[in-house]
Amino acid sequence: MPELPELETIARGLAPRLPGHTIERVTIRRSDMLAPPLRAAEVRRRLAGRRFVSVGRRGKNILSVFDDGLRMLINLGMTGRLVMSDAAAARDLRHVALRFFLDDGAALLFDDARRFGRVELHDAASWAARDATIGVEPLSDAFTAERMFELTSASATPIRNWLLDQRRVAGVGNIYAAEALWRARVHPARPANSLTREEAGALRDGVAGVLREAVDHRGTTFRDYRDASGDAGGFQFRLAVYDRAGQPCPRCGTPIERMVMSNRSAFFCPECQPPG
DNA sequence: AACGCGCCCTGTCCGC
DNA sequence: TGCGGACAGGGCGCGT
Numbered sequence: 320m321p322e323l324p325e326l327e328t329i330a331r332g333l334a335p336r337l338p339g340h341t342i343e344r345v346t347i348r349r350s351d352m353l354a355p356p357l358r359a360a361e362v363r364r365r366l367a368g369r370r371f372v373s374v375g376r377r378g379k380n381i382l383s384v385f386d387d388g389l390r391m392l393i394n395l396g397m398t399g400r401l402v403m404s405d406a407a408a409a410r411d412l413r414h415v416a417l418r419f420f421l422d423d424g425a426a427l428l429f430d431d432a433r434r435f436g437r438v439e440l441h442d443a444a445s446w447a448a449r450d451a452t453i454g455v456e457p458l459s460d461a462f463t464a465e466r467m468f469e470l471t472s473a474s475a476t477p478i479r480n481w482l483l484d485q486r487r488v489a490g491v492g493n494i495y496a497a498e499a500l501w502r503a504r505v506h507p508a509r510p511a512n513s514l515t516r517e518e519a520g521a522l523r524d525g526v527a528g529v530l531r532e533a534v535d536h537r538g539t540t541f542r543d544y545r546d547a548s549g550d551a552g553g554f555q556f557r558l559a560v561y562d563r564a565g566q567p568c569p570r571c572g573t574p575i576e577r578m579v580m581s582n583r584s585a586f587f588c589p590e591c592q593p594p595g
Numbered sequence: 596a597a598c599g600c601g602c603c604c605t606g607t608c609c610g611c
Numbered sequence: 612t613g614c615g616g617a618c619a620g621g622g623c624g625c626g627t
Contacts, residue, residue, distance in 0.1 A: 321620055321621090322620055322621095325620070351603095379620090379621080379622095394621080394622080395620090395621085396603095396604095396620095396621055396622080397604090397605095397619065397620065397621055397622095398604090398605080398606085398619085398620090398621095399621095414605085431604095431605095432604080432605050432606065433603085433604045433605050433606080433619090433621095434603080434604055434605080435603070435604070435605095435621060435622075436621090437622090474597080474598090475597085475598085476597080476598065476599090480598085480599085483621085483622090485621090485622080492620050492621070493619090493620060493621085494620055495620085538620090539620070540620095541619080541620065542606090542607080542619070542620085543606090543619085543620080544620065561620090581598095581599060581600070582599095582600070582601080583619090583621095584618085584619090
């Protein structure tokens with residue numbers, strides 16, 4: 320489900336709500352959503368009595384930091400949701416996997432129909448190692464055109480697949496990969512290392528631009544995505560190519576095409592984004 | 596070592 | 612209305 324803008328929106332919804340509050344207890348209905356070798360008993364023990372210090376985002380993950388230095392990383396997979404129990408939408412959740420009960424009587428609910436989501440716990444050392452596996456934040460100052468060119472130059476993978484690899488640039492998924500490539504006028508099947516310095520710079524701008532705009536619109540809701548209050552996003556009305564096969568390119572009017580790469584749809588304008 | 600693919604799981608939609 | 616197949620904002624483990 321969610322990519323960087325959706326996770327950012329969720330994090331911004333939780334940040335004013337959770338810090339300062341303590342988890343009294345955790346109930347776990349789906350222990351298969353704990354990252355191995357994590358066990359339910361260990362999660363309950365390590366989180367009980369812990370006070371949230373901060374809640375933010377790293378790549379496509381929600382990162383919570385607790386008063387003893389413990390960190391909890393939550394990945395929402397395709398259909399995961401984090402909703403406060405006191406939001407009206409909480410009543411509609413039908414696949415709640417974990418409940419984090421707070422000291423004020425409310426609870427943070429982790430719901431996930433497909434159960435592709437994951438919960439990780441880290442101490443300082445394991446977090447440093449985990450953090451190092453996640454790529455550059457595309458909305459940070461470190462994400463420069465030069466850095467982008469260095470990264471694309473190092474791989475022959477098709478650029479659409481390249482963008483989905485979280486170890487390089489963190490937070491881009493299938494929707495925003497399609498949109499960023501359209502903005503940069505780069506065909507999705509181009510080998511990453513075939514991009515010129517100028518194209519890599521345009522793609523950097525396309526990635527950063529579409530993510531920033533989507534954050535401003537509180538994310539894209541296609542089917543499942545909801546924020547921490549249960550509300551849908553608004554960026555779906557501004558997509559240029561994703562899921563728009565056969566519809567006119569907003570730039571040139573040519574019908575958008577769909578192709579399958581690595582068993583996932585890729586959308587592009589055959590006029591604006593010529594192959595090779 | 597880097598890359599492509601199958602698979603994890605449930606829900607929804609579309610054609611017959 | 613029912614049923615099978617395709618498809619879905621992700622990511623891991625495997626084989627090559």
